[in-house]
Amino acid sequence: xxxxxxxxxxxxxxxxxxxxxxxxxxxxxxxxxxxxxxxxxxxxxxxxxxxxxxxxxxxxxxxxxxxxxxxxxxxxxxxxxxxxxxxxxxxxxxxxxxxxxxxxxxxxxxxxxxxxxxxxxxxxxxxxxxxxxxxxxxxxxxxxxxxxxxxxxxxxxxxxxxxxxxxxxxxxxxxxxxxxxxxxxxxxxxxxxxxxxxxxxxxxxxxxxxxxxxxxxxxxxxxxxxxxxxxxxxxxxxxxxxxxxxxxxxxxxxxxxxxxxxxxxxxxxxxxxxxxxxxxxxxxxxxxxxxxxxxxxxxxxxxxxxxxxxxxxxxxxxxxxxxxxxxxxxxxxxxxxxxxxxxxxx
Amino acid sequence: xxxxxxxxxxxxxxxxxxxxxxxxxxxxxxxxxxxxxxxxxxxxxxxxxxxxxxxxxxxxxxxxxxxxxxxxxxxxxxxxxxxxxxxxxxxxxxxxxxxxxxxxxxxxxxxxxxxxxxxxxxxxxxxxxxxxxxxxxxxxxxxxxxxxxxxxxxxxxxxxxxxxxxxxxxxxxxxxxxxxxxxxxxxxxxxxxxxxxxxxxxxxxxxxxxxxxxxxxxxxxxxxxxxxxxxxxxxxxxxxxxxxxxxxxxxxxxxxxxxxxxxxxxxxxxxxxxxxxxxxxxxxxxxxxxxxxxxxxxxxxxxxxxxxxxxxxxxxxxxxxxxxxxxxxxxxxxxxxxxxxxxxxx
DNA sequence: ATGGTGTGCTGGAACGTTTGAGCAAATCCT
DNA sequence: AGGATTTGCTCAAACGTTCCAGCACACCAT
Numbered sequence: 001x002x003x004x005x006x007x008x009x010x011x012x013x014x015x016x017x018x019x020x021x022x023x024x025x026x027x028x029x030x031x032x033x034x035x036x037x038x039x040x041x042x043x044x045x046x047x048x049x050x051x052x053x054x055x056x057x058x059x060x061x062x063x064x065x066x067x068x069x070x071x072x073x074x075x076x077x078x079x080x081x082x083x084x085x086x087x088x089x090x091x092x093x094x095x096x097x098x099x100x101x102x103x104x105x106x107x108x109x110x111x112x113x114x115x116x117x118x119x120x121x122x123x124x125x126x127x128x129x130x131x132x133x134x135x136x137x138x139x140x141x142x143x144x145x146x147x148x149x150x151x152x153x154x155x156x157x158x159x160x161x162x163x164x165x166x167x168x169x170x171x172x173x174x175x176x177x178x179x180x181x182x183x184x185x186x187x188x189x190x191x192x193x194x195x196x197x198x199x200x201x202x203x204x205x206x207x208x209x210x211x212x213x214x215x216x217x218x219x220x221x222x223x224x225x226x227x228x229x230x231x232x233x234x235x236x237x238x239x240x241x242x243x244x245x246x247x248x249x250x251x252x253x254x255x256x257x258x259x260x261x262x263x264x265x266x267x268x269x270x271x272x273x274x275x276x277x278x279x280x281x282x283x284x285x286x287x288x289x290x291x292x293x294x295x296x297x298x299x300x301x302x303x304x305x306x307x308x309x310x311x312x313x314x315x316x317x318x319x320x321x322x323x324x325x326x327x328x329x330x331x332x333x334x335x336x337x338x339x340x341x342x343x344x345x346x
Numbered sequence: 347x348x349x350x351x352x353x354x355x356x357x358x359x360x361x362x363x364x365x366x367x368x369x370x371x372x373x374x375x376x377x378x379x380x381x382x383x384x385x386x387x388x389x390x391x392x393x394x395x396x397x398x399x400x401x402x403x404x405x406x407x408x409x410x411x412x413x414x415x416x417x418x419x420x421x422x423x424x425x426x427x428x429x430x431x432x433x434x435x436x437x438x439x440x441x442x443x444x445x446x447x448x449x450x451x452x453x454x455x456x457x458x459x460x461x462x463x464x465x466x467x468x469x470x471x472x473x474x475x476x477x478x479x480x481x482x483x484x485x486x487x488x489x490x491x492x493x494x495x496x497x498x499x500x501x502x503x504x505x506x507x508x509x510x511x512x513x514x515x516x517x518x519x520x521x522x523x524x525x526x527x528x529x530x531x532x533x534x535x536x537x538x539x540x541x542x543x544x545x546x547x548x549x550x551x552x553x554x555x556x557x558x559x560x561x562x563x564x565x566x567x568x569x570x571x572x573x574x575x576x577x578x579x580x581x582x583x584x585x586x587x588x589x590x591x592x593x594x595x596x597x598x599x600x601x602x603x604x605x606x607x608x609x610x611x612x613x614x615x616x617x618x619x620x621x622x623x624x625x626x627x628x629x630x631x632x633x634x635x636x637x638x639x640x641x642x643x644x645x646x647x648x649x650x651x652x653x654x655x656x657x658x659x660x661x662x663x664x665x666x667x668x669x670x671x672x673x674x675x676x677x678x679x680x681x682x683x684x685x686x687x688x689x690x691x692x
Numbered sequence: 693a694t695g696g697t698g699t700g701c702t703g704g705a706a707c708g709t710t711t712g713a714g715c716a717a718a719t720c721c722t
Numbered sequence: 723a724g725g726a727t728t729t730g731c732t733c734a735a736a737c738g739t740t741c742c743a744g745c746a747c748a749c750c751a752t
Contacts, residue, residue: 054471058407059738125400291637405708
């Protein structure tokens with residue numbers, strides 16, 4: 001029994017009439033307000049269930065000035081940059097927390113950024129959501145800067161050094177890429193390294209490159225940097241370029257690029273991991289299933305997203321952030337076949 | 347300038363005061379109503395932009411009885427069944443259409459189904475969304491049945507023969523799996539086949555199994571069925587079982603299972619595609635990157651999702667469905683390395 | 693008897709928007 | 723000139739909810 005006689009959803013007023021109480025009393029009863037009697041509460045709950053009453057979210061949101069919903073915002077600039085898998089992990093993590101808070105999850109992407117105010121700004125301001133989690137945008141995305149400046153509750157996923165006032169959750173990409181590079185140098189004795197970087201207008205790409213440079217500098221080994229765009233295709237392209245040169249270790253700034261380059265280099269006759277060792281970054285799925293599997297840095301995207309969502313709910317509720325304003329989660333190196341730490345599949 | 351002096355977002359009333367018109371006139375001006383003068387419209391638009399006015403969605407939804415939002419519902423039963431990649435394709439497709447309609451996209455999963463009314467039913471009834479796209483649920487999910495019965499606008503993704511009155515978009519799994527099986531029989535001369543099925547309380551798994559059986563029966567070759575659950579792990583498990591038996595062709599009902607089984611069988615010394623040919627199903631990403639890559643059936647998940655979203659908006663707007671009530675999209679066989687159609691990576 | 697406190701409820705305003713009814717002035721038709 | 727139509731706007735109600743102020747009554751202490 002979902003809709004009343006007039007064909008519209010059941011309202012509080014109908015529940016009130018059916019239970020012989022006022023609308024206010026019913027509202028309070030359903031909220032378990034202490035000033036409503038035991039019996040009345042029970043009767044209201046029974047009647048509401050019978051009629052299939054569900055509170056209208058617009059009415060509630062209008063009055064209570066809360067939507068009980070948060071958005072995950074994906075600036076389209078990064079939609080191509082970050083592959084599918086990252087986003088899925090983020091969604092999974094955020095969703096868990098959203099469910100715990102009995103809220104709704106809205107996905108908002110930006111159809112075209114040139115077109116005046118970003119679409120996600122409208123979502124935020126319209127009150128359709130109470131706050132947003134923003135997945136890594138390019139370093140100078142004006143929309144993000146404005147969103148943060150507007151004072152609406154926002155938690156950034158990634159490192160945003162130019163927005164120090166914003167709450168963020170990220171990993172130490174620089175230290176991680178340094179770790180990965182040192183693995184190739186120390187454990188596998190490599191001395192002639194190449195780094196495939198992401199697009200250098202992305203903080204993530206910058207940090208990972210810097211970590212690579214830290215490691216080669218300290219170890220005093222050779223280290224070149226080639227800029228890609230985080231796509232498998234750019235890995236292919238750079239792989240073809242590299243096939244004609246000499247080097248013994250490849251540090252790719254994500255797994256897609258590592259895979260693209262690995263495919264090309266293997267096709268060119270390069271034996272992996274004997275002639276060449278490779279390390280990727282992210283561990284969102286791809287690196288585990290290739291052959292050889294790709295040694296990589298595991299980024300705990302789901303945990304990051306969970307934490308970000310928790311911070312966001314803290315922010316929305318007005319209580320302060322419980323954790324740090326700029327949380328940095330630990331990463332770890334996952335040794336696999338592409339550096340020779342585990343055997344190649346048969 | 348996003349919020350007015352009182353610290354709250356700018357409302358229609360403030361725009362009205364600032365432009366010397368009534369609230370109604372401003373509302374109408376912003377909707378480009380013919381009965382509002384040219385000059386007034388321009389002035390209102392200028393003032394609204396200056397003040398950073400964005401319509402409150404709760405107010406609008408309450409009055410207009412429309413949320414301008416749709417949900418994508420993922421029953422948690424299928425969250426494990428369908429891997430990450432499928433969902434991403436669905437999201438991408440739906441999102442495109444949602445943006446075209448200037449609407450919002452809500453993701454709704456079901457925290458725990460035993461717990462009375464499904465969570466997604468609440469989302470629908472609360473008016474937070476105008477309709478929903480439901481991704482394939484198990485065959486007897488009571489929540490879906492109730493949702494469809496409630497008369498709320500819903501489009502199902504997948505085949506739901508027991509819900510003939512519901513609008514749906516799917517592929518012909520049976521014909522597709524038959525095609526895949528015939529490929530192994532005709533092109534590769536195989537005569538002793540095994541099918542790894544999905545969980546047989548899912549329509550998709552049933553249809554694919556039936557397609558396999560159609561093909562082996564017609565060709566008069568041997569065909570066994572082993573039931574898995576669409577997970578890579580179940581592929582591993584069944585792969586280990588199969589490693590001790592004789593057969594020359596494997597028809598897996600998705601790519602994850604194909605990959606799991608392939609890994610085990612290769613580890614057991616089986617040469618693919620020489621000793622054994624394998625075909626998967628889905629082509630959501632995995633099958634392209636393994637080595638050997640997996641021959642598979644390409645499921646156009648993104649197109650399906652686009653179409654489903656378009657149907658849903660038709661349904662919501664009250665105009666009839668433009669396409670068929672039960673759309674079936676074509677699939678195609680993608681020959682790769684696991685059946686010997688393309689070379690193994692070097 | 694009087695004031696004080698607690699309990700259980702009702703009335704009504706408010707949230708921001710849309711929209712039908714209505715109205716004054718301008719314009720048109722004959 | 724007189725009526726009909728058009729133009730450009732205003733008024734007020736309505737959407738469904740929450741919650742503050744208030745009221746009636748019962749109970750207690752003085």
